[in-house]
Amino acid sequence: MIRNGHGEAGNAKRPGPRARRAVRVWCDGCYDMVHYGHSNQLRQARAMGDHLIVGVHTDEEIAKHKGPPVFTQEERYKMVQAIKWVDEVVPAAPYVTTLETLDKYNCDFCVHGNDITLTVDGRDTYEEVKQAGRYRECKRTQGVSTTDLVGRMLLVTKAHHSSQEMSSEYREYADSFGKCPGGRNPWTGVSQFLQTSQKIIQFASGKEPQPGETVIYVAGAFDLFHIGHVDFLEKVYGLAERPYVIAGLHFDQEVNHYKGKNYPIMNLHERTLSVLACRYVSEVVIGAPYSVTAELLDHFKVDLVCHGKTEVVPDKDGSDPYEEPKRRGIFCQVDSGNDLTTDLIVQRIIKNR
Numbered sequence: 001m002i003r004n005g006h007g008e009a010g011n012a013k014r015p016g017p018r019a020r021r022a023v024r025v026w027c028d029g030c031y032d033m034v035h036y037g038h039s040n041q042l043r044q045a046r047a048m049g050d051h052l053i054v055g056v057h058t059d060e061e062i063a064k065h066k067g068p069p070v071f072t073q074e075e076r077y078k079m080v081q082a083i084k085w086v087d088e089v090v091p092a093a094p095y096v097t098t099l100e101t102l103d104k105y106n107c108d109f110c111v112h113g114n115d116i117t118l119t120v121d122g123r124d125t126y127e128e129v130k131q132a133g134r135y136r137e138c139k140r141t142q143g144v145s146t147t148d149l150v151g152r153m154l155l156v157t158k159a160h161h162s163s164q165e166m167s168s169e170y171r172e173y174a175d176s177f178g179k180c181p182g183g184r185n186p187w188t189g190v191s192q193f194l195q196t197s198q199k200i201i202q203f204a205s206g207k208e209p210q211p212g213e214t215v216i217y218v219a220g221a222f223d224l225f226h227i228g229h230v231d232f233l234e235k236v237y238g239l240a241e242r243p244y245v246i247a248g249l250h251f252d253q254e255v256n257h258y259k260g261k262n263y264p265i266m267n268l269h270e271r272t273l274s275v276l277a278c279r280y281v282s283e284v285v286i287g288a289p290y291s292v293t294a295e296l297l298d299h300f301k302v303d304l305v306c307h308g309k310t311e312v313v314p315d316k317d318g319s320d321p322y323e324e325p326k327r328r329g330i331f332c333q334v335d336s337g338n339d340l341t342t343d344l345i346v347q348r349i350i351k352n353r
């Protein structure tokens with residue numbers, strides 16, 4: 001018998017002649033403005049062991065070393081907990097990763113991306129664990145960083161760009177990020193992320209709805225996947241005993257049509273990964289129709305369609321996009337209790353900049 005990650009006695013996962021001890025992995029960070037790059041780091045870390053523990057720093061610690069975070073520590077703890085590869089969150093983790101911390105949580109080693117993190121006085125925060133041989137590295141996700149996303153957000157405040165033209169200011173900014181071809185949609189042209197089927201497979205659950213599960217469909221942009229989305233999805237997930245939540249993501253042009261300005265900030269490929277990383281979501285429709293059609297409901301055998309408290313913009317022909325689920329009596333409005341929107345985040349960032 002060994003103790004598994006939850007501290008209960010249980011059988012080792014692969015019983016052999018000698019029971020194998022569970023490998024416990026430690027990650028830590030600010031996890032401010034969590035994006036799919038962070039999720040990918042945690043996915044890789046989790047794959048190196050059996051139990052992933054993530055330490056998240058306090059607002060005070062971050063302010064001391066980097067400047068004030070955009071999200072509060074409570075929001076950041078909850079955001080990390082919602083990532084499906086995370087087994088445990090440790091609030092108020094020290095900024096510098098020490099052997100003492102690894103030992104305290106029975107962790108074999110810690111994992112960090114292949115970029116260097118320095119303390120306020122210029123020391124490598126992983127120096128001690130590296131010297132002790134308890135440090136592993138994972139690959140950074142190409143094409144996304146917090147700096148890059150903040151840059152994209154700052155563009156939202158600029159005048160609206162139609163798909164025919166790019167303002168010279170925007171083009172200059174996009175070019176500085178790595179030569180954005182003029183032919184791309186301006187509202188996601190800055191993104192340097194290249195989607196591959198492999199990346200989707202790594203993030204996807206690969207599970208189909210099982211008999212007895214309640215198929216719940218939600219749709220939206222899910223742009224800059226944030227704590228407001230998490231609270232909403234958690235509520236939706238709680239509506240059934242055995243939920244299977246499908247998130248329909250609208251195309252970039254569709255989102256731009258109802259959100260205006262430079263939205264969406266993340267393109268459809270990026271939004272797909274962000275939503276797939278959430279533990280409350282089982283499946284994503286990549287480019288869902290704006291109106292929830294009879295075909296879609298029948299195809300996925302949807303039992304319930306949910307929408308939050310945000311305004312529902314009529315479809316191009318003036319009809320209610322939820323007309324069909326309402327007609328079937330399977331529409332449900334869900335109050336997440338959180339009024340955070342992508343717009344408000346962008347405002348926070350600009351204020352914080």
